[in-house]
Each structure stands twice: as C-alpha cells, then as structure tokens.
Amino acid sequence: MPPVKKIVMWLVVIFLLYAIFTSPDSAADIFGSAWDVVANGVRNIGRFFDSLISRS
Template sequence: MPPVKKIVTWLLVIFMLYAIFTSPGDAANIAGSAWDVVANGVTNVGSFFDSLIARG
C-alpha cells in the first residue's frame, strides 16, 4: 500500500502553489481570512478561560 499521507500532502502542496501562481490576490485573501479565524479563535479561548478564572 502506498504512503497515502505523503501523497495527499504533496497533492495539497502542489495545489497551493498552483493557486498562488494563478491568482496571488485571491490566495492572499484566503490566507488572511484563515489567519483571522485562527486569531479570533485563540482570543475567544483566552477570554473563556479568563472568565472561568474570574468566577472562582
């Protein structure tokens, strides 16, 4: 059986490079949106734990 994880990873890398080279503006917008989602998630988790500590 071929290493499926390695094949999928290479396909994903190739697709990302293709997306960046064909439309760099759209790729940058997607990356910025993904970063915003991650940053907001971390902020919300921090706020959740801060509120738990404040109630104790």
C-alpha cells in the same frame, strides 16, 4: 497507508503553490481570512479561561 498520506500531502502542496502562482490576490485573501479565524479562536479561548478564573 503512509505512502498514500505522503502522496496526498504532496498534492495539497502542489495545489497550494498553483493557487498562489495563478491568483496571488485571491490566495492572500483566503490566507487572511483563515488567519482571522485562527486569531479570533485563540482570543475567544483566552476570554473563556479569563472568565473562568474571574468567577472564583
């Protein structure tokens, strides 16, 4: 199974490079949106633990 995993990883990398080179504005928008989702998730986890600590 590891060779299949490596091939899939390379296909994903090649696709990402293709998307960046053919449409950099759209790729930047997608990356920005993904970054906002990650940042919002981390912020919400912080709020959750802050709320948990303040209840004690």
